[in-house]
Amino acid sequence: MQGSARTAIIVGAGIVGMATALRLQADGISVTVFDAREPGTGCSEGNSGGFGIGLVAPIAMPGILRQVPRLLLDPEEPLFISPRIFPRALPWFWQFARNARPHRMRQIAAARAALNHQVLDTLMPLVKLAGAEDLVRHEGMVFLFRGDVVPTGAAARFRLSEDHGIVTERLDAAEIAGLYPGIATDVRIGVRIPGNWHCTDPLGLVTAFARAFEARGGRIVRADVTALTASGTGVVAGGATHTACHVVVAAGVWSRKMIAALGYSVPLEAERGYHLMLPKSGVAFAVPTTLADRNIVLTPMDNGLRITGIAEFAPIDAPPDYSHCDRLLAQAKCYFPDLDGGGAERWMGPRPSTPDSLPVIGQAPRHPGLWFAFGHGQSGLAHASVTAASLGAAIAGRRAGINLTPYGIERFQRSYNRHLSLSPPS
Numbered sequence: 513m514q515g516s517a518r519t520a521i522i523v524g525a526g527i528v529g530m531a532t533a534l535r536l537q538a539d540g541i542s543v544t545v546f547d548a549r550e551p552g553t554g555c556s557e558g559n560s561g562g563f564g565i566g567l568v569a570p571i572a573m574p575g576i577l578r579q580v581p582r583l584l585l586d587p588e589e590p591l592f593i594s595p596r597i598f599p600r601a602l603p604w605f606w607q608f609a610r611n612a613r614p615h616r617m618r619q620i621a622a623a624r625a626a627l628n629h630q631v632l633d634t635l636m637p638l639v640k641l642a643g644a645e646d647l648v649r650h651e652g653m654v655f656l657f658r659g660d661v662v663p664t665g666a667a668a669r670f671r672l673s674e675d676h677g678i679v680t681e682r683l684d685a686a687e688i689a690g691l692y693p694g695i696a697t698d699v700r701i702g703v704r705i706p707g708n709w710h711c712t713d714p715l716g717l718v719t720a721f722a723r724a725f726e727a728r729g730g731r732i733v734r735a736d737v738t739a740l741t742a743s744g745t746g747v748v749a750g751g752a753t754h755t756a757c758h759v760v761v762a763a764g765v766w767s768r769k770m771i772a773a774l775g776y777s778v779p780l781e782a783e784r785g786y787h788l789m790l791p792k793s794g795v796a797f798a799v800p801t802t803l804a805d806r807n808i809v810l811t812p813m814d815n816g817l818r819i820t821g822i823a824e825f826a827p828i829d830a831p832p833d834y835s836h837c838d839r840l841l842a843q844a845k846c847y848f849p850d851l852d853g854g855g856a857e858r859w860m861g862p863r864p865s866t867p868d869s870l871p872v873i874g875q876a877p878r879h880p881g882l883w884f885a886f887g888h889g890q891s892g893l894a895h896a897s898v899t900a901a902s903l904g905a906a907i908a909g910r911r912a913g914i915n916l917t918p919y920g921i922e923r924f925q926r927s928y929n930r931h932l933s934l935s936p937p938s
C-alpha cells in the first residue's frame with residue numbers, strides 16, 4: 513500500500529481502533545485496519561458496558577496505599593498481582609503510588625473529567641453512522657452499599673465527581689427495595705448517577721462500527737502487525753510492508769511491546785478483568801449497578817445479566833483463572849440471594865492500564881505521522897470516541913475538543929515526571 517496525505521493505517525480493531533477508523537473515514541481519509549482477531553474480540557468484548565460519564569476519580573486515590581496489604585491478603589477483595597510480572601512492572605507500581613498524592617490525583621481527575629465531558633458529543637455521531645442506536649441506553653448508574661453509611665473512600669469519589677459537575681442522588685432503603693425486588697435487607701444505602709449511559713452489547717457495538725466502516729469502503733486486513741517501520745509511518749504485516757501518511761497504534765495492552773522497538777517506553781500493564789454472563793439471572797432491573805463494597809458491576813444486557821469485576825495484574829498470555837468468576841457470583845449472591853447462575857458463560861480480558869488512569873493519546877514525539885491511542889484501562893469503552901475525535905482533529909489540523917497535553921506519552925519520560933513531582937499542590 514502506498515502512503516498519501518489522505519491515508520491512514522490503524523493497528524488494532526478493538527473499540528478504540530474501530531471508533532478511530534470510523535471517525536477518520538468520516539473525515540475523508542482512506543483507512544486500513546490490521547488485526548488478526550475479529551473486531552472487538554480483545555478486551556472490548558467483555559466489559560461492563562458503562563460509558564462512565566460520572567466516574568471522574570482515578571484508581572490511585574489518596575489513602576489507597578494503606579489499603580493494599582488488605583486488598584492483596586483478603587481473597588474476597590478484587591485485587592490480585594502475579595509475582596510473574598516483577599521486576600518489569602515495578603515502575604508501574606511506583607508511578608501508581610506517586611499518582612495517589614492529593615495534588616496529582618486532582619490533576620488526573622480533571623483530565624478524566626475533560627474526557628468524560630466529551631463522551632456523548634463524540635459517541636453519538638459514530639453510533640448514528642453505525643446504525644447502532646438500539647445498543648446505547650440512558651438509564652443512569654447506581655452504587656449500592658451494605659449497611660447505612662457510604663464509606664469514606666467512596667464518598668470522596670462521589671464528591672470529586674460532584675466537583676466536576678456530576679449530579680449524584682442518595683437512595684434510601686425503601687427506594688432500593690423498590691428498584692431491586694428481592695435484594696438483601698442489609699443493602700440500605702445507594703448513590704445514583706442519573707446522567708450515565710450504557711451499552712447493552714459491547715461486542716455488538718464494535719461489530720456495528722466495523723460493518724459501517726467496511727460498508728463505506730474501509731478495509732480490515734485480518735493479519736497482525738509484526739513491526740512498525742523505522743519511520744513510524746508504515747507497518748509490516750503478512751510478510752509485506754504497508755505505508756500511509758498516518759499510522760495509529762490502537763493495539764490495547766499489546767501496544768507497549770510494539771512501540772518499544774521505536775524507543776518509546778510506556779508503563780502499560782494487563783489489568784485483567786473477568787465476567788460472567790447469566791442468560792436467565794432471575795433478577796430484573798434496568799440500571800447498571802455497582803455492588804460497591806466489592807467493586808462488582810451488574811449490567812443488564814441484550815443477552816442476559818453481565819457480572820464484571822476483578823483487577824488481576826498478570827502476564828498478558830497467562831491462562832485465565834476462572835475461579836475469579838465463581839467468586840464474583842458468590843459475592844453478587846450476597847446482594848441478590850435469588851440470583852440464578854445457571855448456564856453462565858465465563859470470560860477474561862486484559863484492560864490496557866496506565867498508572868495514572870489516563871489513556872495515551874497523541875503524536876509520537878520523534879515520529880511525525882505516528883499516533884498513539886491506547887492505555888484506556890477501565891474506561892476504554894467510554895473514552896474510545898473521544899480519542900477518535902481528538903486524533904481526527906489533530907490529524908486534520910483542526911482544534912481538538914480537548915487539550916491533549918495530559919494524555920501525551922511525554923508524561924512518562926523521566927524529566928516530565930520529575931517536573932510533576934516538584935510541582936506544588938494546587
Ligand SMILES: Cc1cc2nc3c(=O)[nH]c(=O)nc-3n(C[C@H](O)[C@H](O)[C@H](O)COP(=O)(O)OP(=O)(O)OC[C@H]3O[C@@H](n4cnc5c(N)ncnc54)[C@H](O)[C@@H]3O)c2cc1C
Pocket residue numbers: 523524525526527528529546547548549550551552553554555556557558559560561562563564735736737738762763764765766767770784785786787820821860861862863864885886887888889890891892893894895
Ligand atoms: C471486566 C471489564 C470491565 C470493563 N468495564 C468497562 C466499562 O464499563 N466502561 C469502560 O469504558 N471500559 C470498561 N472496561 C475497559 C475497556 O473494555 C477497555 O479499556 C477497552 O476495551 C480497550 O479497548 P482497546 O481497543 O484499547 O483494546 P482491545 O479491545 O484489547 O483491542 C486491541 C486490539 O489490538 C489487536 N492487536 C494486538 N496486537 C496486534 C498486532 N500486533 N497487530 C494488529 N492488531 C493487534 C488485538 O487483537 C485487539 O483486537 C472494562 C474492561 C474489563 C476487562
